[in-house]
Amino acid sequence: MGTISLRNKGEMYKWVTRGRVASQIGLALMWPWLGPVKRVQAQIAVDRIADQYQRLRSRKPRYDPTLIAHEDSDGTDDSCLARAWAAGFLDGEGYFGNPRQHVRKDGSIALRVRASATQHGEVGVPADVLMRMHKILGGRIERHGQPDDFKWVVEGSLNVRRVLEEVRPWLGHIKVAQGENALAAAAAIRIRGDSERCVRGHLYDGVRVKADGTVRQTCSACARITERERRMRTGSKPRRVRSPSGDPSRVYAYS
The missing domain is CATH 3.10.28.10 (Homing endonucleases)
Known part of the structure; x- marks a missing residue:
């Protein structure tokens, strides 16, 4: 029902019904899902057209839709x-x-x-x-x-x-x-610091449960970084490891 035409230099489409009968049928089909604001607008338009026809001599409608018998469609969820x-x-x-x-x-x-x-x-x-x-x-x-x-x-x-x-x-x-x-x-450029990752972007790898029942996720990589920064501030010697690691958080020697 209706027609679809291009608007705004081809960037937008418009659906429209023309004629009193087609427009009333389309409005009746949409009515259960229209909000009160659009219903008021539609009713004003319908009343204006009805008032116009009351002042004119009745004639046979130009458009008489042909009803085609068909089987009932299956119910939709x-x-x-x-x-x-x-x-x-x-x-x-x-x-x-x-x-x-x-x-x-x-x-x-x-x-x-x-x-x-x-x-x-x-x-x-x-x-x-x-x-x-x-x-x-x-x-x-x-x-x-x-x-x-x-x-x-x-x-x-x-x-x-x-x-x-x-x-x-x-x-x-x-x-x-x-x-x-x-x-x-x-x-x-993912927002870091969510339910799966810490503010530095590491995956949480530990869980601690406080005495009041509060669950807190922990990040071992951040814990190592924080500990290394603490040792640097206090002048403590860096931790010694037997073999180097590719993980930047496990690099303990000061630069």
């Missing part, structure tokens, strides 16, 4: 429908990218990776479509700018990768490429 809807919303309003960067303790640059979508609603109340995105894909909703403007946000490589894989079957190739590029850029 509700979760698939929900993720397909989320993919369509992300195609039109979504963002995949690296919005910010920060400097690590060692002076290197780290990139953030994010998936988000913004929508206007009522003042102080997020739009229903954002609440639905949150229900389907998780994440959080935050104020974006104006009092009626809110944003659905997912951050972090693991979370963005999860969202991308959940909607990939229905997401357009442009948004898929944007998501992959954002993840690749973040991975190239």
